[in-house]
Amino acid sequence: MRGEGRWGRPLRRALPWAVAALLVAGIGLPMVAASSGSLRAGPEIGYGVAVTPPMAHVNVTVAMTDAPAYLPSAITVNTSTILTVHLVNQGNLTHTFTVSNVSGADALPANSTPQQVDRFFNQNGSRANVSLAPGATATVNLSFGVDSALDVFQFVSVIPYQFQAGMAGTISVSGGPPSVLLEDNTSDALQFLPNTLVVNVTHYPVVVGVDVSNLGSFSHTFTVSAFSNFSLSPANFTSFFQSHPPLVDAPVPSGAGSSVWANFTIAHAGVYQYICTVPGHFASGMYGFVYANVAPPPPPVPPSTAIVQGWVLVGAGLLLVVALLVGLSAAYVGRLPPKPVELPHE
Ligand SMILES: [Cu+2]
Structure with a gap:
């Protein structure tokens, strides 16, 4: 007796089967994971990455006249721009260049009295405020960051009755380089991969850039509806886009590996279909949605989350239990398969 009790022999016999069971479970684990769909290639959801674009430098010369007027009176810049305004007073009167701190083409109403103009700037401050004597020149730097997309800032002369006589202008900030980057792909299966894009930012409007790459050979477009929380249909999108131009309509060139940047400005949170x-192609399912500060629907199976790992463990555990039961019963029954019956010799 070497301590081998009543259970020693069956357990020793079961050992190879237990090892086999572990091997089966080891093979089964990835199989279970694959069958649950968690190991599918490619992301189901694209998440926007915030970036800080470099600032561009733009110069503009603005003349002040006794009309009284600014020439030019309409200035347009992109976001992420430092605008240097070179002021030249060409008149015989003193003029000011006073830039509103408040976005809005009519933030300071055109019918404001001189007292109301003073009150407006006292209350809201100004982005710049310089006074130029006749013949004087001055330089003003104004910075428009990523938060300024679609803003409009008025500039006026606060000398009484000059604004009232029309001495006003605007600086309009259009989209610029994107401050949120995303990636998407087109396939010959007529799909966008992923077909769910997520943008989460603290300020709107936001300029979004999507790098759209072609995985297949067909050409496509990446076209974003300007209407949020609205679903297009294959039957109506052509006429819809004629009356409501898309935020962007970027052609994706044919050929695998070709790509295009689709940059567009999202005015406010919502769900935007592309x-x-x-x-x-659309009728075949080639569409997706941008979720802008809106929770996307739960993906079919999010990769590497606790839920997936839980199912994998349950599947592997079940296989392990089954294999162990087979092993233990085999240990008691004897070797498997049973010894073949010997046929009598001829
Ligand atoms: Cu297409």
Whole structure:
């Protein structure tokens, strides 16, 4: 007796089967994971990455006249721009260049009295406020960051009755380089991969850039609806886009590896649909949605989350239990398969 009790022999016999069971479970684990869909290639959801674009430098010369007027009176810049305004007073009167701190083409109403103009700037401050004597020149630097997309800032002369006589202008900030970057792909299966894009930012409007790459050979478009929380249909999108121009309509060139940047400005939070406008593609399922500060629907199976790992463990555990039961019963029954019956010799 070497301490081998009543259970020693069956357990020793079961050992190879237990090892086999572990091997089966080891093979089964990835199989379970694959069958649950968690190991599918490619992300289901694209998440926006915030970036800080470099600042561009732009110069503009603005003349002040006794009309009284600014020439030019309308200035347009992109976001992420430092605008240097070179002021030249060409008149015989003193003028000011006073820039509103408040976005809005009519933030300071045109019918404001001189007292109301003073009150407006006292209350809201100003982005710049310089006074130029006749013949004087001055330079003013104004910075428009990523938060300024779609803003409009008035500039006026606060000398009494000059603004009232029309001495006013605007600086309009259009989209610029994107401050949120995303990636998407088109495939010959007529799909966007991923078809769910997520943007979470603290300030709107926001300029978004999507790098759209072609995985297949067909050409496509990446076309974003300007209407949020609105679903296009393959039947109506053509006429819809004629009356409501898309935020962006970027052609994705044919050929694997070709790509295009689709940059567009999202005015406010919401869900924005994007489609491929090539005939037949949208109807075949070539569309997706941008979730802008809106929770996206739960993905089919989010990769590497506790839920997936839980199911994998349950699947592997079940296989392990089954294999152990097979092993233990085999240990008691004897070797498997049973010894073949010997046929009598001829
Ligand atoms: Cu397409």
